[in-house]
Amino acid sequence: MNLLRQVRSFLRQFDYLPPHSRVLVAVSGGQDSLCLLDILHRLQPRWGWTLGVVHCDHGWRPDSQDNARYLQHLVEQYGYPYYLLQAQNLSPQEAKARQWRYQALVRVATQNHYPIITTGHTASDRVETFLFNLWRGSGLDGLVALSPSRALSPQVRLVRPLWRVPRTATAAYCQQQGLTVWPDATNADMNYRRNRIRRELLPYLRTHFNPQVEQQLLQTLEILSAEQEFWRGWLQAVWPQVYDPEQQTLNRPKLRKLPMALQRYVLRLFLHNVLRRAVNFRQVEQVRRLLTENTGASTAPLPGGWRVVVRGDVLAFNPGQPAASNSRVHPRSAPAPDAPLD
Secondary structure (H helix, E strand, C coil): CHHHHHHHHHHHHHCCCCCCCEEEEECCCCHHHHHHHHHHHHHHHHHCCEEEEEEEECCCCCCHHHHHHHHHHHHHHHCCCEEEEECCCCCCCHHHHHHHHHHHHHHHHHHCCCCEEECCCCHHHHHHHHHHHHHCCCCHHHHCCCCCEEECCCCCEEECCCCCCCHHHHHHHHHHHCCCCCCCHHHHCCCCHHHHHHHHHHHHHHHHCCCCHHHHHHHHHHHHHHHHHHHHHHHHHHHHHHEECCCCEEEHHHHHCCCHHHHHHHHHHHHHHHHCCCCCHHHHHHHHHHHHCCCCCECCCCHHHCCEEEECCEEEECCCCCCCCCCCCCCCCCCCCCCCCC
């Protein structure tokens, strides 16, 4: 039961699941989510949580309905409410599946008054997300994107209690507790990039570079996470000085005086507030070059047809487009520009 104590210590340290909270547990039937459900069930009497369980059926597998029924029966044994979400004609793409999943989870949590959703993401998922986003050319936010907790909406927060737990530990726990894991054939489908990282890249790195590669990458992630917090602190102080929320513009002279890394951090947030999607290095650099251009200069078309243009001392979005509704997003609460595909 060492894993139980480890998770309990983690939750106490950061107070992610306060006593007597209403908590919705997302369960797929795999080893990580079953491990999470069982641990929270064992901790529930002491913490006084009100637990509910939700399952997302993407409808991709022939056995998906059997999987959902199995989980319903399991949840009935635990004695918790069970919510089933079934997608209709969902495209088998990682990004679209993730978008549907989180939108559906937030909807169920909001309707049933659960301010917290928990998922079974592990330390191994953090490593895979790091490698996934490294190949995409993500910035610091993308590399450490799998955070232990983040806001999904103004009313709902996501918490990952297994954030420091490797996947080997969840497998051992399920075996020790006699939990029957529902096999997911899509985990072996190499058309999904995460599966290739898990089944091909990481084994290769262990064999040919470092048997402890995951532990080493987790140490690197700890360092990068601390540095990210440092930059976010800078951004929180600088953002009100360079950004006009009424006009949705950036002050060029003030932005030019900042270190290049902070310039890029500010510009990623500036772009993300309007584009509402991942922002890549090329797009950020297009805008950064405008810091020294003359009035009238602009970027190439950005997603949605937007352009950033120079208007004297400010950078602004093309006035031909409608104003964004989220101009007052606070830099600390804004979604990370490089959202992970978890």
